[in-house]
Structure formats: C-alpha cells, structure tokens
Amino acid sequence: MSAYGTIATPSNRSKEQLRTLSYVIQNKPENSILVVHLTKETAPEDLVGLLHKEFGEELERGQTYPQEGPMDRAAFEAYFFAADAFVGVIIPSEETAAFQNENIERVRAGRSWDECIVGSYYVSG
8 A cells, every 4th residue: 555545646637648758878878768658548568567566576675665565456556657657768879769759669679678668757646
C-alpha cells in the first residue's frame, strides 16, 4: 500500500502525450537516452511488469520509498501510473531524430525491456 493512501488522478490532467526528450550520454556520446512519456493506457503490459518488478526490488531494499510493504501489480499500477510516468530508453545517438515522439515499442526496436530501459520515474498529483 502507498504510504500516502490512494492517489487520485488529477481532474485537470491533460490527455495529450508529452513530447519525447533526448539527452546525449556525456561519457558515451555514441549513445543517447530518450525520455518517453507513458500513462497506464499507453504503457505496454510487459514493460509495466518490468517496472513493477524493479519497484518491488527498490521497496525491498528499504532505502528510498516510504511504502508499508510490497505492492501487488494492481496497487503498483494505481500508484505509479496515477498521473504521468517516464522511462529512459537508451538508443544510438545517430537514431535520436528518427525516434523523436515515436511509439515506445518502435523505440524499443526489438530489444528486451531489460536491455533498453535505463530508468523510470513518475509524477503524481
């Protein structure tokens, strides 16, 4: 369960997809990170599974989040996707322009989520 209780989706939340941002990795300029906006409706099921697993591992370490214990998949989705979520996807820098504002499955380019996701975060109301 969330330490904050149920987090409601803000009623004034825009339904528009936010644009993708890209950042060149300074010590590896051949690679960039695309920051892709996701919602519960746009996130692929298997990616949500990976995010849930990683979030659970972070909770188990007990160093960052104030949750009262493990979260099942439904509780995780209600918490993490209460508003907007973002994932960082590593890509070759030369492909940045081609992947701007593309569907995350296209950005994934056939790789496993473990291979291409380098981080995630969420924004709640």
